Amino acid sequence: MASIGAVATAPLRARKAGENSPASIGFLVTLWVAVAVAMICLLTLLVTAFVDGYPRLDGALFTRYSSRVIPETAGARAAILGSMWVIGTTALLAIPLGIAAGVYLEEFADEQRWYNRLIEVNLQNLAAVPAIVYGMLTAGFALAIGLERRVVLAGAIALSLLILPVIIITTREALRAVPAEIRQGSLALGATPLQTVWRQTLPSALPGVATGTILALSRALGEAAPLLLLGGLVFVSYDPNGLMSGFTTLPIQIFSWTGQPQEEFQELASAAIIVLLGLLLLMNALAIIIRNRYQRHW
Amino acid sequence: MAAVPAAVLSLTLAACGGQSEGSSDTGSGVSGEVVSDGSSTVEPLTAVAGELFKEENPDVNVSVGTAGTGGGFEKFCIGDTDISNASRPIEAGEKKICEKNGIDYTELHVANDALTVVVSADNDFVTCLTTDELQTLWEPAAEDEITTWDQVNPDFPAEEIELYGPGTDSGTFDYFTDEINGEEGASRSDYNASEDDNVIVQGVSGSQYALGYFGFSYYEENADTLKAVEIDSGDGCVAPSAESAQDGTYTPLARPLFIYPSKAAVETKPQVSAFIDFYAQNDDSIAETAEFIPLNEEQQATLEQAASELTGS
Structure with missing residues (x-):
């Protein structure tokens, strides 16, 4: 079997013949311009957020609640804790369900059956459904079972639904990358299918599963629309203390602050954006580290 | 902005004293949640009221959402919230839903705005x-x-x-x-x-x-x-100014802002009743802190009257 390096460079060599044609140079220039525009926009946003938010990036941001009375020293404590509660609960709900569903579909489901094919098609579609639709779905669901809509559990259900398709799809991709020989070897040595999945296939796929899951969670962390639709609160002056507690999250709080007329809230919003960006970068870095350290090539 | 320093001072003092003592020194001793939702225009006002109220009653958590006036009534009329914030009076259709679900309420005019x-x-x-x-x-x-x-x-x-x-x-x-x-x-x-x-x-x-x-x-x-x-x-x-909105000369763009407390919530939850009393009695300083146009004397008297009838205090 060819090494990864050889496979990766092969298309490069093949491309060489037409490399200097005007069309390909034009294409290359267009690509670079596109990248440059994207990077300049991103940089402008980052720089403005840092310049505006830096003075407010202090201890008070993490320890104090949002305050209308003294916006000069207000903080995002309720929003940061709220985000942690909601994302934590989302992880507990979505990860076991998502991985289990992925394992079933990839390892056990009979693809000839019409219902499995139906699930298959729907999963791909669900991953592309706008986030706010999951908010509406959850609002209806909560109303039907008598669950209050503005609580941590309702928010977590909405975000779980949002990221479930992504987790299932990445789990399946990771399982698919595990060579069939490993399964066959395990079965040949007398392991049951369940033991094979639990002790061989799933552990081998874990780096890929973990990467996908963390990326899905970081998407959920940045989501405001479904939570706003559920009635996520914008003024909360207490720590959430359970699944049935009211909450606000960082994106909701930022959204609310940027709409305020007072300059102090704009600065506070920028500081909160930096915190949110930091958290997202941290999670994405974790995903990259896990992938690089534990990923195996067969 | 002029009203802020005084409020900041009183708040800072209250914060210094309140932190270690807990609720034992506040007398009223109410606790629990006060849930409000509705107009994003009125949100700052109720948020300030909640913040100042918490200084006196640290065990009460006031939360405010911004579903919009209509969205707020939607939740209010199925009993999800204790108080609805509104930048216009309740409409006939909304009244009907409230009636159907047995939600009784009082309209309280709490501040003025000048478009x-x-x-x-x-x-x-x-x-x-x-x-x-x-x-x-x-x-x-x-x-x-x-x-x-x-x-x-x-x-x-x-x-x-x-x-x-x-x-x-x-x-x-x-x-x-x-x-x-x-x-x-x-x-x-x-x-x-x-x-x-x-x-x-x-x-x-x-x-x-x-x-x-x-x-x-x-x-x-x-x-x-x-x-x-x-x-x-x-x-x-x-x-447009605070004065012209208060004395009614800035027509037709001066408008009243409302809160709608649920009667059932006031009767069954002592913290909601205490919050409404606090809101009505301190409405002047709440409005100034939130940088809203306060009520004139007549409107203030009406508010206090309506609030005390509601809470029975």
Whole structure:
């Protein structure tokens, strides 16, 4: 079997013949311009957020609640804790369900059956459904079972639904990358299918599963629309203390602050954006580290 | 801004004393949650009330959402919230739903707002507009027709008008269209609409020939880059201000802001009852801290009367 390096460079060599044609140079220039525009926009946003938010990036941001009375020293404590509660609960709900569903579909489901094919098609579609639709779905669901809509559990259900398709799809991709020989070897040595999945296939796929899951969670962390639709609160002056507690999250709080007329809230919003960006970068870095350290090539 | 220092001082003092003592020194000893939702315009007011209330009653958590006036009533009328914030009175359809679910309520007028028509500080030709001129400019028939300033008033230059305003989901939009165009929701649609009033601020302040409208506090915060247009509804030009909104001369764009406490919540939850009492008695300082236009004496008396009837204190 060819090494990864050889496979990766092969298309490069093949491309060489037409490399200097005007069309390909034009294409290359267009690509670079596109990248440059994207990077300049991103940089402008980052720089403005840092310049505006830096003075407010202090201890008070993490320890104090949002305050209308003294916006000069207000903080995002309720929003940061709220985000942690909601994302934590989302992880507990979505990860076991998502991985289990992925394992079933990839390892056990009979693809000839019409219902499995139906699930298959729907999963791909669900991953592309706008986030706010999951908010509406959850609002209806909560109303039907008598669950209050503005609580941590309702928010977590909405975000779980949002990221479930992504987790299932990445789990399946990771399982698919595990060579069939490993399964066959395990079965040949007398392991049951369940033991094979639990002790061989799933552990081998874990780096890929973990990467996908963390990326899905970081998407959920940045989501405001479904939570706003559920009635996520914008003024909360207490720590959430359970699944049935009211909450606000960082994106909701930022959204609310940027709409305020007072300059102090704009600065506070920028500081909160930096915190949110930091958290997202941290999670994405974790995903990259896990992938690089534990990923195996067969 | 003038009201802030006093409030800050009292708050800081209260914070210093309250932290270690807990609730034992506050007497009333109520605890629990007060849930409110509704108009994003009224949210700062109820949030300030909740914050000041918590200083005296640390065990009570007041939370405020911004589902919009209509969205707030939707939740209120199925019993999800204790208090609904509203930038307009409850409508007939909403009343019906509340009635059906047995939700009884009291309307409390807690502050005033003056919808402010603004132009850029660089604009040197507009100081006053009549309501008729505003209607000419904003009515549905103006769409694609009224595009330059001299069409509104021949004294104005023949320059193209840039219009900014809130989107159709906003209570401010409902109120403005109702008062100026005579029908709620009837407006030309070829203007730059934004639910974020700061976008309107930026748009209007950026162009000499732009015009927009929003709540008074956004003008107050940006008075250095914007100019408030005086409004003439037949009795001469009146500038929007706390005074003209309070004494009723700033017509027709001065509007009342409301909270709707649920009677059942007041009766069964002592913390809601205590919060309403606190809100009514301290309404003046709450409004000033939140940078809203407070009630006049008569309105304040009405509020206290209605609140004490509701809570029975």
